[in-house]
Amino acid sequence: MQVAANSTANPIGKYSFMKKKKTSLKDIAKEVGVSIATVSYVLSKGANSRVSVEMSEKIKKVAKELNYQPNQIAKSLKSGKTHTIGLIVADISNPFFAHIARIVEDEAAKLDYTVIFGSSDEKADKSWGLIKFLMNRQVDGFIIVPSEGSNDQIQYLEDHNKPYVLIDRRLPERESNYVVIDNHEVAYQAVKRLIDTGNERIGMIAYSNGLQHMRDRVSGYRMALQNHGISFDNSWLKAVNFDQVKEGVRAGIDDLLNGPKPIDAIFFATNTLAVEGLKYLDKLNVRVPDDISIVCFDQGDAFDFYYCPLTYVKQPLVTMSEEAVRILISQIDDPSLPKVQKSLQAELVIGKSCSGRLMADKN
Amino acid sequence: MQVAANSTANPIGKYSFMKKKKTSLKDIAKEVGVSIATVSYVLSKGANSRVSVEMSEKIKKVAKELNYQPNQIAKSLKSGKTHTIGLIVADISNPFFAHIARIVEDEAAKLDYTVIFGSSDEKADKSWGLIKFLMNRQVDGFIIVPSEGSNDQIQYLEDHNKPYVLIDRRLPERESNYVVIDNHEVAYQAVKRLIDTGNERIGMIAYSNGLQHMRDRVSGYRMALQNHGISFDNSWLKAVNFDQVKEGVRAGIDDLLNGPKPIDAIFFATNTLAVEGLKYLDKLNVRVPDDISIVCFDQGDAFDFYYCPLTYVKQPLVTMSEEAVRILISQIDDPSLPKVQKSLQAELVIGKSCSGRLMADKN
DNA sequence: AAGATATGCTTAATCGATTAATAATAAAAA
DNA sequence: TTTTTATTATTAATCGATTAAGCATATCTT
Known part of the structure; x- marks a missing residue:
C-alpha cells in the first residue's frame, strides 16, 4: 500500500482550497482498472480499436464522467x-x-x-x-x-x-x-493620383528605417514623379524616426510648408504618420484639399471622421x-x-482629398 | 553502443533539411561526460552548487557553446x-x-x-x-x-x-x-453634464445585453435624469444587439430623432456605438453640438478627427x-x-459636444 | 585508526501523454 | 491435436526537464 505516499502527493488533503484536480489518463485507467496505454489507445485513436468494444465504451464513459481533457503540454513534449x-x-x-x-x-x-x-x-x-x-x-x-x-x-x-x-x-x-x-506599384499609383489631380510639388512623409517596404513606397513615389516629368527635390522627402513620430511629422510638415516654394500635396507612408500629420495640419488650419492634397496609407475608424474623405491605399489585410x-x-x-x-496588389481608394491647382478630384 | 538507435532517433541523417536540433541537457551531459542531473543542478541552481567549481564552469561553458535554451514545455510538464x-x-x-x-x-x-x-x-x-x-x-x-x-x-x-x-x-x-x-458613477456624471449644459430630452444608446457594466451605465443615466427632475421616457433608451450594431444604432437614432418630440442629446454607452452613431448623424446632416449634444464612452484616434471635440468618458486603461x-x-x-x-474611477473629459438650448458648453 | 561529516556526482522517479514491442488468451486452420 | 493467426491488453521506453535519495571518496574528529 502506498497510502502515505499518496496522501502526501495528493494536494487535496493538504490544501483545502484545492477542489478538483485535472483528470489524467492515469485516473481513468485506475477507475476502469486497465493500463494507461489502453486508455490512451481508446481516447486518441478513436475507432482504430485494438481494444474491445465493451472496454472501449467503458473507458469513454468514464472519461466523460471525469471530464477528461488531455494535457496538451504532455502531448507537446x-x-x-x-x-x-x-x-x-x-x-x-x-x-x-x-x-x-x-x-x-x-x-x-x-x-x-x-x-x-x-x-x-x-x-x-x-x-x-x-x-x-x-x-x-x-x-x-x-x-x-x-x-x-x-x-x-x-x-x-x-x-x-x-x-x-x-x-x-x-x-x-x-x-x-x-x-x-506591391508597395512600389501602389505608391506609384498614389502619387500618380496626386499628379493627375493637378499637384506638382509633392512631399512624402515616411519612416527613416531601411526596411524594404518603406524603400519601395519611396521608390514608387520617386518613379511617379520622374515618369511625369517632375524632378524630385530632396527636401520633399521627410524621414521620421519611429521613436519620435509626433515631433518628426510636425518638423517635416513645417519644413514642407514653410520653404520658399511650399508643396501642394503630401503622401503619407503609413497610417500612423497620416494620423499625426492630419492632426497637425488641422492645428495649422491647413485645409484638405483646398490648401493641400493628401494621399495616405491604410484606412481606419480614424479617417472615417475626417472632414474630407481621404484618398488612401487599401491593403488586402x-x-x-x-x-x-x-x-x-x-x-x-x-x-x-x-x-x-x-x-499582393493593394487598391487605391479614391476620396476627395486630392485636388491641385489644375483640376478638382474627379470623384 | 547505441549507434544504430541513435542514428535512427537523430533526424539529421534522415532529413537533410534539418540542420540544427535544439540542444538539451542530455547533449551537454554527453559532451561534458557527466549525468544529466549534474548539468541540471548547475544550470538551474546557479551558485547553490553541490557541484565542484571546475565542473560547474565546464558545464556552463559547454552550455553556452551549444547555445542551450531550456525547453519550457518540459519544465512546464x-x-x-x-x-x-x-x-x-x-x-x-x-x-x-x-x-x-x-x-x-x-x-x-x-x-x-x-x-x-x-x-x-x-x-x-x-x-x-x-x-x-x-x-x-x-x-x-x-x-x-x-x-x-x-x-x-x-x-x-x-x-x-x-x-x-x-x-x-x-x-x-x-x-x-x-x-x-465605477460605471454607474461616471455615467451619472456624463448625463449630468448633458443636463447642466441645457439638455432635457436625453437619449441613450446601449447594448442589449444584461451585463452589469451596461446595467450600471444605464442606471447612472436614469438616476441622473431622476435627480434632476427629468422623468425618464422609455423610448429614450435604445438597446442595440451585438450582432447588428450598424443597423441597431441607425434604427435607434432614427427613432430618437423622428418621434413627436425629438431628443436633444445622446449618450453613447461604448466607443463602437459612438463611432457608428456619429457616422450616421453625419450622414443625416445632424450637427454636433448645434443640432444635438453628445457624450460618449472611451476615446480613440477616431474621435480625434471628429469635427467637434467630444465630451467623453476616459477609462483608466x-x-x-x-x-x-x-x-x-x-x-x-x-x-x-x-x-x-x-x-476604479473614470474621468469625464470635457469637450465641446454638449450645448443645449439653455446654455453653451462652459469650456 | 575508527567513526562521523562533507563533498561531488549518479540513479531513478516523476510530470502526462504516445507507441513499439510483447505477452496472454482465444479462435481458426492444419 | 498441434500450429497458426487474431484479438486484446500490458510493459516499457520516450519526450526534456527536476529533484529526492543514494553512493563513493575525501576530509575531519577525537
Missing part, C-alpha cells in the same frame, strides 16, 4: 508540436496590426492553432527577446512583422528549422516566406493575413515545401 | 506551471481591447509571463471554446472580458482552481477577482490592465490569497 504559432507585430495596439492579429487568430483557430503574440516596438532587441522566448515555448512557427536589423533573428530561425512567414515587410537579403503588397497563416501551417506540416513569396 | 496567461477579450481588433491587450502584454512580460489571447466575439460558446483550449494548454491563469452567459465557464475555472481576473466587466452573481470602473495582471499573478503565486475587487 512527446510530439514536439505545440500547435501554437508566435505572432510578432510592431505594436498590437496599432489598429493596423490589431486587425492583422484578429485575422491571424481566426484563421489559426480554424486550423486548430493557438496564437501567442508579442509587440516588438520596431526594436530588434525586443524582437530577439520575443523570438527566444517563444522558441523556448516551442511554438511551431512564426508570423513576423520584421523590424530593422532583425536579420540575425531570422537566420536563427532558419538555423533551427523553425518555419516562419514574414508579413507586411520582407527582408530582401534572404529568401524567406513572405506575404506583402484579410488575404494577407490568411495567406500567411496558411503558408506557415503548410510548412509546419511539411518543412520540405519550397518557400512561398506573395506580393 | 514537471512544474505544472507554464508562465503563460490567457487573455480573452471580445475582439482584439477593437482598439479598446487592443489597447488593453498591449498593456497586459507589457506588464506580463515584466513579470516574465507570456500572453495567449483570443476573441470571444461576445459569444458565450466561443468563450467556452477558448477557455477549454487554453486550459488544456495549461495556462496559469486568465484575464477575461466576460460575455453574457459565461457564468458556467467561470464556475469551471473556479472548480479547477484556475486563477482568473475579470476586466472591464464583472459578474455580480459571483465573487470573483475583478477590475472595472493602463491602471486597469496593469492591476489585472498583478492581481492575477499574485494569485497564481499564492492561490490562497483572498479575492480582489477593484472599481
Whole structure:
C-alpha cells in the first residue's frame, strides 16, 4: 500500500482550497482498472480499436464522467508540436496590426492553432527577446512583422528549422516566406493620383528605417514623379524616426510648408504618420484639399471622421493575413515545401482629398 | 553502443533539411561526460552548487557553446506551471481591447509571463471554446472580458482552481477577482453634464445585453435624469444587439430623432456605438453640438478627427490592465490569497459636444 | 585508526501523454 | 491435436526537464 505516499502527493488533503484536480489518463485507467496505454489507445485513436468494444465504451464513459481533457503540454513534449504559432507585430495596439492579429487568430483557430503574440516596438532587441522566448515555448512557427536589423533573428530561425512567414515587410537579403503588397506599384499609383489631380510639388512623409517596404513606397513615389516629368527635390522627402513620430511629422510638415516654394500635396507612408500629420495640419488650419492634397496609407475608424474623405491605399489585410497563416501551417506540416513569396496588389481608394491647382478630384 | 538507435532517433541523417536540433541537457551531459542531473543542478541552481567549481564552469561553458535554451514545455510538464496567461477579450481588433491587450502584454512580460489571447466575439460558446483550449494548454491563469452567459465557464475555472481576473466587466452573481470602473458613477456624471449644459430630452444608446457594466451605465443615466427632475421616457433608451450594431444604432437614432418630440442629446454607452452613431448623424446632416449634444464612452484616434471635440468618458486603461495582471499573478503565486475587487474611477473629459438650448458648453 | 561529516556526482522517479514491442488468451486452420 | 493467426491488453521506453535519495571518496574528529 502506498497510502502515505499518496496522501502526501495528493494536494487535496493538504490544501483545502484545492477542489478538483485535472483528470489524467492515469485516473481513468485506475477507475476502469486497465493500463494507461489502453486508455490512451481508446481516447486518441478513436475507432482504430485494438481494444474491445465493451472496454472501449467503458473507458469513454468514464472519461466523460471525469471530464477528461488531455494535457496538451504532455502531448507537446512527446510530439514536439505545440500547435501554437508566435505572432510578432510592431505594436498590437496599432489598429493596423490589431486587425492583422484578429485575422491571424481566426484563421489559426480554424486550423486548430493557438496564437501567442508579442509587440516588438520596431526594436530588434525586443524582437530577439520575443523570438527566444517563444522558441523556448516551442511554438511551431512564426508570423513576423520584421523590424530593422532583425536579420540575425531570422537566420536563427532558419538555423533551427523553425518555419516562419514574414508579413507586411520582407527582408530582401534572404529568401524567406513572405506575404506583402506591391508597395512600389501602389505608391506609384498614389502619387500618380496626386499628379493627375493637378499637384506638382509633392512631399512624402515616411519612416527613416531601411526596411524594404518603406524603400519601395519611396521608390514608387520617386518613379511617379520622374515618369511625369517632375524632378524630385530632396527636401520633399521627410524621414521620421519611429521613436519620435509626433515631433518628426510636425518638423517635416513645417519644413514642407514653410520653404520658399511650399508643396501642394503630401503622401503619407503609413497610417500612423497620416494620423499625426492630419492632426497637425488641422492645428495649422491647413485645409484638405483646398490648401493641400493628401494621399495616405491604410484606412481606419480614424479617417472615417475626417472632414474630407481621404484618398488612401487599401491593403488586402484579410488575404494577407490568411495567406500567411496558411503558408506557415503548410510548412509546419511539411518543412520540405519550397518557400512561398506573395506580393499582393493593394487598391487605391479614391476620396476627395486630392485636388491641385489644375483640376478638382474627379470623384 | 547505441549507434544504430541513435542514428535512427537523430533526424539529421534522415532529413537533410534539418540542420540544427535544439540542444538539451542530455547533449551537454554527453559532451561534458557527466549525468544529466549534474548539468541540471548547475544550470538551474546557479551558485547553490553541490557541484565542484571546475565542473560547474565546464558545464556552463559547454552550455553556452551549444547555445542551450531550456525547453519550457518540459519544465512546464514537471512544474505544472507554464508562465503563460490567457487573455480573452471580445475582439482584439477593437482598439479598446487592443489597447488593453498591449498593456497586459507589457506588464506580463515584466513579470516574465507570456500572453495567449483570443476573441470571444461576445459569444458565450466561443468563450467556452477558448477557455477549454487554453486550459488544456495549461495556462496559469486568465484575464477575461466576460460575455453574457459565461457564468458556467467561470464556475469551471473556479472548480479547477484556475486563477482568473475579470476586466472591464464583472459578474455580480459571483465573487470573483475583478477590475472595472465605477460605471454607474461616471455615467451619472456624463448625463449630468448633458443636463447642466441645457439638455432635457436625453437619449441613450446601449447594448442589449444584461451585463452589469451596461446595467450600471444605464442606471447612472436614469438616476441622473431622476435627480434632476427629468422623468425618464422609455423610448429614450435604445438597446442595440451585438450582432447588428450598424443597423441597431441607425434604427435607434432614427427613432430618437423622428418621434413627436425629438431628443436633444445622446449618450453613447461604448466607443463602437459612438463611432457608428456619429457616422450616421453625419450622414443625416445632424450637427454636433448645434443640432444635438453628445457624450460618449472611451476615446480613440477616431474621435480625434471628429469635427467637434467630444465630451467623453476616459477609462483608466493602463491602471486597469496593469492591476489585472498583478492581481492575477499574485494569485497564481499564492492561490490562497483572498479575492480582489477593484472599481476604479473614470474621468469625464470635457469637450465641446454638449450645448443645449439653455446654455453653451462652459469650456 | 575508527567513526562521523562533507563533498561531488549518479540513479531513478516523476510530470502526462504516445507507441513499439510483447505477452496472454482465444479462435481458426492444419 | 498441434500450429497458426487474431484479438486484446500490458510493459516499457520516450519526450526534456527536476529533484529526492543514494553512493563513493575525501576530509575531519577525537
